Amino acid sequence: MSLLNIDRVTKRFGGLIAVDNFSARIDEGTITGLIGPNGAGKTTVFNLLTGIYPVDEGDIFLGNQAITNQAPHRIATAGVARTFQNIRLFKELSVLDNVRIGAHSRGRAGIFGAIFRNRAARREEATIHAKAIQLLQEAGLAEYSSELAGNLSYGLQRKLEIVRALAGEPRLLILDEPAAGMNPRETEELMAFVRRLHDRGLTILLIEHDMKLVMSLCQRVIVMDHGQKIAEGPPEEIRTNRAVVEAYLGKGA
Ligand SMILES: Nc1ncnc2c1ncn2[C@@H]1O[C@H](COP(=O)(O)OP(=O)(O)OP(=O)(O)O)[C@@H](O)[C@H]1O
Ligand SMILES: [Mg+2]
Structure with a gap:
């Protein structure tokens, strides 16, 4: 198929x-x-x-x-999720936040949920957080979760980009x-x-x-x-x- x-x-x-x-x-x-x-x-x-x-x-x-x-x-x-020929990470954000942003590409609570922080949005946020942690663990990047993405070595930044893409499932x-x-x-x-x-x-x-x-x-x-x-x-x-x-x-x- x-x-x-x-x-x-x-x-x-x-x-x-x-x-x-x-x-x-x-x-x-x-x-x-x-x-x-x-x-x-x-x-x-x-x-x-x-x-x-x-x-x-x-x-x-x-x-x-x-x-x-x-x-x-x-x-x-x-x-469909992708990485780019040149690294495109949010270098001033943490490794974890970069992955969370990737997960939001498929979020459902939407912009109103994000602004008013209603219950559905909070629940979704918690799910996204847990999923991001799990993906980072699987990729062997969990120990860098709170590092700024820009501080990672080149190889790890490329890997983080893939993890971010995976967060969108x-x-x-x-x-x-x-x-x-x-x-x-x-x-x-x-x-x-x-x-x-x-x-x-x-x-x-x-x-x-x-x-x-x-x-x-x-x-x-x-x-x-x-x-x-x-x-x-x-x-x-x-x-x-x-x-x-x-x-x-x-x-x-
Ligand atoms: N936005 C654009 N405007 C004008 N020409 C473009 C644009 N994007 C790509 N091209 C041209 O299209 C052709 C194909 O480019 P592309 O970037 O797809 O090649 P590539 O196979 O990815 O090459 P590389 O291995 O160097 O990355 C090239 O001649 C390139 O200059
Ligand atoms: Mg190319």
Whole structure:
């Protein structure tokens, strides 16, 4: 069963076709890698998936629900959560508060509840607090709960971003270069963490330039170049795919 269905999506920026008639299906419970050279259109696909940019053509479905061109908060509520290529945490807030903010993307009490602090809102707040603590424990970040997010090491900040995304209880987690800038030990830890999420049944789509990570973590790999999908398959096939090698190294390689 595919959880995400991207159907012939195109995105133009002026004369540039950043995403060109791109289609992909992501099966429930899998880890899929989206790879390709710089400027291939990978992040733009994520921005279309999460409603940051409208698509020019095509459709996107989560399960059987069309999420094409919905507002970002609606797509988050539908069950898509992401991290960004550059860390986006509230660095002046505590680790715990960063996770609580993530949980609010799916809160129900709404803005009036938050202002008037009615009973439903207080109950929801308590639930969110407990859930945030539990997520931090599972991620091995509980000891940093009251630290300012900006004081964490780079690797831990990237992990915290994932935890914040998880607080929204997504069906699909999308990670834009989660290992970028990490040292080998941080990368190993990140991989173990992502594997645990997968073991619990979460569907994960990730962009990554670290091929060792992609090859050992992903069951399927989709390759983009110049906005188009140029290959798709299991990692061992992608590794030796001629079009892929050419896209990275140039023709004649
Ligand atoms: N908001 C924007 N306005 C204009 N052009 C954009 C915009 N966002 C992306 N682009 C262009 O679209 C193309 C695809 O960019 P994108 O960021 O999706 O690439 P990418 O595959 O994520 O690359 P990288 O691996 O370097 O992160 C690039 O040529 C980029 O300059
Ligand atoms: Mg990118």
